[in-house]
Amino acid sequence: MTTIATDAIAEIERGVKIYGEGEAAVHALRGITRGFTRGRFTAIMGPSGSGKSTLLHCLAGLDTLTEGVVRIGGIDLGTLKDRELTELRRSKVGFVFQAFNLIPTLNAEENIVLPLSIAGLKPDPAWMNEVIEAVDLGDRLTHRPTELSGGQQQRVAAARALISRPDIVFADEPSGNLDSKSGAELLDFMRTAVKELGQTIVMVTHDPVSASYADEIVFLDDGLIVDEMHGPTPESVFDRLKALGS
């Protein structure tokens, strides 16, 4: 059993997730233990049905484990009520989804500060500037999501994920719907956030190129961690996937 690093900002311990009951039960996670270190960009890879999205959802407090413990910043998510869990997501966690990341009635800037305005807080102007500069939207900040390109929309989503200075950002196939250039820009932005702003990011992807932006990769298959890799390149990831037989 792997031990958990003490400086892990998010961790899962003996995580088991079972959907359904009896004969129809599906074991999505079969007992996963892993910590995610502060200031690291981690990719989770694996074939369809390997449990990578389930793992992400459970880590992020969007779904609950059947057995085991998830902690973010040392807090056991299993002990939280919906209200406290929501508050934790708002203050300690950022999200970037594959699509439908933005509220259509709010403009780009309003979308970015959404987690803060929900909490009734004002953004720290210095941080706000830094994030907005990094998103590189220029004059499109006051535009509605429908007036932005797919890449711009995802960058706005990433900026929103960062605005509350969360402990950790979870990204679920963030570049999945983007062309390769926009995808590269987004992933660059995410890597920069980790390197220069000290963020922690956990990203699910099935694309070796996307995964190669990460510092480390966790390979999942059939609900278990089957391998890890540090300092990946697209080629090495591709080879490892092949070796894993997926």
Next chain:
Amino acid sequence: MWKASLKSLFAHKARLALTALAIVLGVAFVSGTYIYTDTTNRAFDSIFDEAFVGIDIVVAGDSTFQFGQGIYFEESLVADIAAVDGVAEVIPTLTGFGPKIIDRDGEPIGGQGPPQFAAALTGSEVGTGGFELRGESRPPMGGDEIVIDAASADTAGYEIGDTVPVEFPTIGTREFTLVGIAGFGEADNIGGATFALFDLETTQKVLEREGQLDGAFVQAEPGTDIETLVAAVGQVLPEGARAQSSQEAAEEQAAEIQEGLSFFGTFLLVFAFVALFVATFLIYNTFRIVVAQRLRELALLRAVGATRRQVLWSVLFEALVVGVIASVIGIAAGAGLAIALRAALEQFGIALPSAALVFAPRTLVVGLIVGVVVTLVSAIVPAIGASRVPPVAAMREEMARPKRKTLTRRAIFGAVLGVVGVALMFAGLLGDYDGATVPLSLIGAGAAVIILAAYVFSALVADPMARTIGAPLAKAFGAAGKLAQRNAGRSPRRTAATASAIMVGIALISMVTLLSASIRGTVDAIFDTGVDADVVVTSTDQFAISGFTADLAEEAAGLEEVAALTRIQAGAIIVDGTETFAGSLEPNFEDFFSVESIEGTAAISDDGVLVGSSEAESNDWSVGDVVAIEFEQSGVQELTVEGIITSDTITGYSLSRDRFTSEFGSDADSQVYIQSATGFTAEETRDAVAALAADIPSANVQTNEELVDEIGDQVNQILGLITGLLAMTVLIALIGVTNTMALAVIERTREIGLLRAVGLNRRQTRRMIRVEASIVSVFGAILGVGLGIFFGWAILQPLRDEGFTEFVIPFGGLALWIAIAGVLGVVFALWPAWRASRLNVLEAISYE
């Protein structure tokens, strides 16, 4: 294809159930009204059939007056009829208006409501006029005995053997011993009227009709041909009397009462159709949203080969099924409503004869047709929209949006509707119908078209309005408020349709509120500047002719508190085929009432009449003209127009007091206006006069201010009743808020999931939905208030000439309705808000 429709129907049970509820309520109103009136009508038919059992011919006055006192004949009538060949027995009848049965607290039973009667009850087995003595009762005999109707006995708690005081307009209050309690068939009274029954001689005495009758019941010898006998009896009758077979009389009397009640039915039907009109907005909106949410599915159907026509019919078929089911439930609910209505009226002391509920085929047919047609008509536009979905929309998200009409086209369409509506309405309001009734249907149609125009326009302003209304809420409720504000404006047509449904009810409520405030304003103005009196005595009897004894004014004139007084009488006359009221004035009336000008003289002779300027103008009369006025007793009389008066207070036809008293056979007063002597307050004078009137409950002594307040209260009571019914339509519209919000929650599942993921908690989620509903409701209420002010203003235009000069906008009351709408919007969004807050975050945001 049908299978697809039905599947879709069952897949969306909840949202269609809400839509159906609107139809159910509308149809229930319609069928309930029909069932109630049919049932009541049948009950009256059977009562009058029974009333004349054993009677072959009815002799009565041939009066055309609705508010008359009846026509009276000499007692010799009985002997004259009895002498006719074939007549077996003649039972004299006598009935009169006005006597009030006094309860144990000294108050007249029935108050100002339905009329009070005194009638003769002979000991005869037949010809009781429908009265049935109950229990230990026996017919009254001699001057000290009385029988009263069961409802009055019940109200006052009188039992046989008790002493019952009765107040008469002419002879004051007398006490009688109760010897019997009478029902009217199974009912305790008829339509709330009270009856005091005496023997014939006593009835004549108390009505001051000594030696007089108002008719007779005739029994024929067995084997006599009734038609022939009717003709023969007719030969011996005096002027003003006529004979009818009892069957005809029963039908006529039942029809008369039914006609009186039909007003009530029409009144309810109007509300039923307003409710259905509101329902059309709901159904239209629901089907539009449902079609929008099913666009991809419909496009897929088109892609796999369904024709446009098939898609169109699949949506209409869905509407048809909803319409039929809802109508059937509505008709059943209507029966419940009819029962509730009867129970409610009984609570108000208006007992109507009970009978088994009558389901006329008409009720079922109209209920079904109305429900189905309303549903189909409302669904037709969304159905056409659905049929226009291109097959490619199944593959491409952005194609799956119907093309919007351009704003200009919408604005032009709205403007055209608006102009047509206003034209229709004013054609109805201002047209010259020469005495014929104002075509309410034309005004109603105009109002409906104006409402549609308002709906069309409201979509144009929905977004900016939502932002304006939502601005303070966005400030107060933070992110949830801001999101709600944006959401309220994001689909203007949907917001407009939801708000417009609320607008309809609020518009009518605002109109009624404004009209009552204006009436109140007019009354205030008249009594403030038009009348110079400190104390006013009025009759508690709405049938002014019974009034109160003239002794009161004579005694009051002698009080030290009283400086001067003037008296007014009132009674029914017919001028140019229309029944109206005539009054009598005393020569000093100008000291009490403001008069702009008098042409000719106000000091009219016994052969003259003083005519109000508006009557003179519309009949093209001038001083010196001879006019024909019909009185109930003496028939058509020719009177000379001796004066034409222009005044806010003195209108219509005024006779000299002597002429009036002789024409109506009564010197009872209808109103007395009193000025206090110096040194006495209005209250002191009122108390002094009230002391004189202690034994005259029908005389209501009030200060000027009290009278104005009382009139205001009466207006408010009617306002309350109408508002209550209209509030029902607002509630139906609010079901639309629930529906729209529930559909919006389904539509925005992913968005709500996202908001929850990034930190919106359940409470904030609920708040977001509730605030949006509140904004939409307030938007509808504001539109409604605006429209209501316009409707009220429009309706007052033709009434200006009738003396309704004041236009009062009751801002407080109208603002209250906007606030109520806002609060109710929140209440009706509780369920969708709860649903939204309970969405599974993960399911909401997962794609594919």
